[in-house]
Amino acid sequence: MTQSTSYPTGQNIMVNSRQGFLEIENLVKSYPSADGSKFVVLDGVNLSINEDEFICVIGHSGCGKSTLLKIVAGLEQQTSGSVRLDGKEIRKPGAERMMVFQQYSLLPWLTVKENIRLAVDEVLKNATRAEKISIVNEHLAMVNLNAAADKYPDEISGGMKQRVGIARALAIRPKMLLMDEPFGALDALTRGKLQRQVLEIWENHKQAVMMITHDVDEALYMSDRIVLMTNGPHAKIGEILEVPFPHPRDRQELRNSREYFELRNHALNFLDRYFSHDE
Incomplete structure (x- = not known):
């Protein structure tokens, strides 16, 4: 009612x-x-x-x-x-169901690209290497982080860190x-x-x-x-x-x-x- x-x-x-x-x-x-x-x-x-x-x-x-x-x-x-x-x-x-927290929750020893790839590797196990690379690149572009792909979390701003978290969450569909x-x-x-x-x-x-x-x-x-x-x-x-x-x-x-x-x-x-x- x-x-x-x-x-x-x-x-x-x-x-x-x-x-x-x-x-x-x-x-x-x-x-x-x-x-x-x-x-x-x-x-x-x-x-x-x-x-x-x-x-x-x-x-x-x-x-x-x-x-x-x-x-x-x-x-x-x-x-x-x-x-x-x-x-x-x-x-x-x-x-x-993927969660994005207020804290950035990134692994500091991995680059931006590697933080996203980690989630893709864990969840999309049947995807080929080329498919995984394509998914990571697609989501880096989606949040405008192509230029920061090889940087580490301590090298980017808070807003960029949160974009990594959002891209990581969305990358596993x-x-x-x-x-x-x-x-x-x-x-x-x-x-x-x-x-x-x-x-x-x-x-x-x-x-x-x-x-x-x-x-x-x-x-x-x-x-x-x-x-x-x-x-x-x-x-x-x-x-x-x-x-x-x-x-x-x-x-x-x-x-x-x-x-x-x-x-x-x-x-x-x-x-x-x-x-x-x-x-």
Whole structure:
């Protein structure tokens, strides 16, 4: 059943999700406490994501955003409920779900090209040497890193390191890309450029994306829907905002639109409400 809520213009914002590629149903995540009780982080999360949809998840620190992403990645197990990708239950990490972390996670003794090739060798075992070289070169070009291919991580900037991580994740052709605040450690200028670059890659090679962010403007610029989480403990999905702007998107054009600011204010008001009160 689909519900909606209104914001200042009286338009509707969709609150639940649809049948999709990733299905999260009645998900609960808890940890045992020292006194024998359970500390419930996530309590009854339901979410559906389509195979070519870009989703951003926003909420205050401690609301379980990263925990939810790790469960989808198979790095953590839910206490109850189910998580299915393409109809198959997620129980462990898999190459069909690749994660990009805020930290760059590159091997310092390997060059840019070798860091990407390592993932390709590990996952695409049946590819020929020529095919692997072609895949690596294709993804180096995709993130504009051809000139840095033979440099080591300590010889490139933070933004370039994150591009290596994104290229490495995409090079093994995952069904879904998971990103945990991938631009959080970058300066504002680099962050904006990399947002645009990632969005262009996704617009040309659409796949399911689930990204954690604290930045409402980033979410409005990049995503199709924004998942707003209530505070933890016992966090759940409070609202899901439909982002109606067509792709490709022009940042300046968006910021000049009334609808952009109405959505932005609605999301910020939601977060302000939960900032001042714990559920």
